[in-house]
Amino acid sequence: MTTTTIRLPEDLKTRVAAAAKRAGTTAHGFILEAIAEKAAQEELRTDFDATAEERYASIVASGKTIPWREMRGYLEDRLAGKAARRPAARKLAR
DSSP, rough: OOOOOOOOHHHHHHHHHHHHHHSSSOOHHHHHHHHHHHHHHHHHHHHHHHHHHHHHHHHHHHOOEEEEEEHHHHHHHHTTTTOOOOOOOOEOOO
16 A cells, blocks of 8 residues: 545545544545545546447448437337337438
């Protein structure tokens, strides 16, 4: 484990102490958990962005996609437990 010093404004330090007390932990534990959550959130965001870029590149390369109204209808039917035929991708209209 390594040591890092952070300087908190007094009002934030007070808020962290109060939140930690409500959570039943120490200010140190609360700060560590907050940092870990923020790091995990950023990692998920990075993965999401990478997946979106890959999918967009695939659409551009193939020229095929599914119109939103068709996909939405399909998803709504599936959610309602109805039998639904998966829409087929087709060339983008230009």
